[in-house]
Amino acid sequence: HQLMQVDGKLPDITKAEKLRLHNNNGAPIEQENVVERLLVNGLVQKKLKLSQMQGQGQTKTDIDEQQDKMEQENEVTLTKQITNEERLKRITEMLQGLTERYEGEYSNDLEENLIRRQPDFSNALAKTEIRASLRAKMIDWVIEVFGNYPDTTSHNTFFVAVHVLDLYFKNYKGRRLKDGDVHLVGIAAMLIATKYEDIMQISLRDFVDKVGHKKFTAEQIKEKEWEILGALNYNVAFPTAFQLFEKIMYKNFQQDNTDGYSEIKSSAIYLLKMLYLDVKFLNIQPYVIATSVLCYTIKTYFFGIIEQLSQNNRQRQVIAEQENILLQSIVDNSNLKIGIIEECMKEIRAYVHQYSETYPDLNNLDKFKDVWN
Numbered sequence: 001h002q003l004m005q006v007d008g009k010l011p012d013i014t015k016a017e018k019l020r021l022h023n024n025n026g027a028p029i030e031q032e033n034v035v036e037r038l039l040v041n042g043l044v045q046k047k048l049k050l051s052q053m054q055g056q057g058q059t060k061t062d063i064d065e066q067q068d069k070m071e072q073e074n075e076v077t078l079t080k081q082i083t084n085e086e087r088l089k090r091i092t093e094m095l096q097g098l099t100e101r102y103e104g105e106y107s108n109d110l111e112e113n114l115i116r117r118q119p120d121f122s123n124a125l126a127k128t129e130i131r132a133s134l135r136a137k138m139i140d141w142v143i144e145v146f147g148n149y150p151d152t153t154s155h156n157t158f159f160v161a162v163h164v165l166d167l168y169f170k171n172y173k174g175r176r177l178k179d180g181d182v183h184l185v186g187i188a189a190m191l192i193a194t195k196y197e198d199i200m201q202i203s204l205r206d207f208v209d210k211v212g213h214k215k216f217t218a219e220q221i222k223e224k225e226w227e228i229l230g231a232l233n234y235n236v237a238f239p240t241a242f243q244l245f246e247k248i249m250y251k252n253f254q255q256d257n258t259d260g261y262s263e264i265k266s267s268a269i270y271l272l273k274m275l276y277l278d279v280k281f282l283n284i285q286p287y288v289i290a291t292s293v294l295c296y297t298i299k300t301y302f303f304g305i306i307e308q309l310s311q312n313n314r315q316r317q318v319i320a321e322q323e324n325i326l327l328q329s330i331v332d333n334s335n336l337k338i339g340i341i342e343e344c345m346k347e348i349r350a351y352v353h354q355y356s357e358t359y360p361d362l363n364n365l366d367k368f369k370d371v372w373n
Contacts (some may be wrong), residue, residue, distance in 0.1 A: 111247055114239040114287075121282035124166040128177040132279045138165070138186045139277050140362040145190055145211055147368030152200040155269055155372050159240035161186075161193035162276050164228060171231045187212050188224035196236050245272060245290035252294075252330050260301065266373045268297040271348070274365060278351060278358075284344060291334045292344035295327055299345075 125132060142161050146153040165186060169177060177185075187207055194201040202211075208218050229236075245268065253261055272293050275281040281289060302323035309315045331338055 107251070111251070114244055114247060117239055118244065118286045119163055119167060119238045121163070121166045121170065121286075124170040124282050125279055126170075127172075128169055130169065130177055130179055130182055134179050134182055135165075135169075135279060136277045136359060136362060138182050140359075140364045142186065142190060143273065143364040143368055146194075147364065147371045149194075149202055150371045152198050152202065153194060153372075154197065155273075156240055156242045157193050157197045158273065159242040159276075160197050160236065161190045163238065163240055164192050164232065164236060165189040166282060168228045168231050172227075173231070183212075184216055184220065184224050185228065187216065188221055188228055191221060191225055192228060192236060239286075241272060241276065241286035241290055242269070244287050245269070245293065248290055248294055248330070248334070251333055252326075262373075264294075264297055264301050266369075267300070268293050270365065270369050271297060271352075274355065275348065275351065277362065277365075281347070281351075284347075287334075288336065288340060288344055291330065291336060292341050292348060295330055295341060296345050296348050298323065298327060298330075 125135065139162055142158060142165075146158050146161070168185060168189065190211070191202070191204065191207055204218055204221065207221055208214060208216065212221070249265060249268075272290065275289060275293065302319060306316050306319050309319070331341060334341070
């Protein structure tokens with residue numbers, strides 16, 4: 001309901017204060033004084049050992065020599081432990097320095113590289129005889145398949161599979177693909193995605209028996225996998241819409257773990273998957289979609305908060321100002337023209353309104369929406 005209330009307009013703010021939502025109030029972790037602990041333990045152990053020796057009737061000379069030896073060993077232990085603590089401190093400082101250096105020197109370059117390398121999915125079905133509705137049904141099925149492997153797959157596994165599927169439809173130069181080809185192509189695309197993205201891939205045997213219900217043999221799936229990779233020039237290392245979205249989230253929110261951040265992120269990922277069910281969004285650059293999805297989700301989130309404030313106009317005004325500052329910050333960081341984002345948001349709003357009527361039988365997005373959250 002909240003998604004349908006958003007008008008798709010962004011605030012016109014020329015001088016907006018950048019809003020940093022990440023938490024800077026974390027207190028340093030207090031470490032146990034390891035040196036003091038070792039000193040105490042060393043003294044206790046030494047006294048116990050000397051008592052045992054006296055009870056065994058050893059001479060004073062033997063006891064003195066053993067005491068000197070134990071003191072030397074204790075000093076070595078302390079030296080090692082202090083060295084380890086110092087090493088840990090230096091590693092921590094080094095990692096902090098690398099993070100700061102990344103933010104200062106490499107972050108923007110990485111983002112520009114991702115944007116430059118984003119795939120072009122436009123007119124993916126133009127050279128085929130595949131119905132858009134069947135493609136949507138296949139994408140919904142991909143959600144179900146990966147949703148049944150929640151411990152080994154991820155959001156990005158899904159997006160890799162969908163992107164591989166569409167790039168194959170777009171770039172295949174053989175006979176015109178038809179509806180009957182979609183099933184096998186989808187299975188092979190998922191196999192490629194799990195091989196590339198997951199640490200523990202879904203086995204080929206599972207794709208034969210559980211996913212494909214033995215409709216296709218292992219050899220048929222491998223042959224189609226080979227064909228798809230050839231059409232993609234063996235390149236599946238492209239940035240996905242999800243990776244672009246994650247980059248935008250990190251740039252604007254850093255490592256925020258608040259409830260609001262989590263709700264915005266999970267809702268935006270849900271919406272991002274929903275958009276890729278429909279072929280019309282393949283004609284929009286993934287980076288534009290990812291940015292627009294985040295802006296639209298934020299407007300939805302703040303709309304829900306404002307609606308709960310009843311008639312408290314002052315609180316509503318404060319919340320609206322926070323929303324505008326955040327949205328303007330995202331637009332400024334994106335280097336996209338505000339008109340491009342607003343136009344995409346209008347498309348998103350219309351799509352959300354019509355989604356249940358357009359795809360009444362596609363339910364896996366809701367069924368598996370919490371699998372990887």
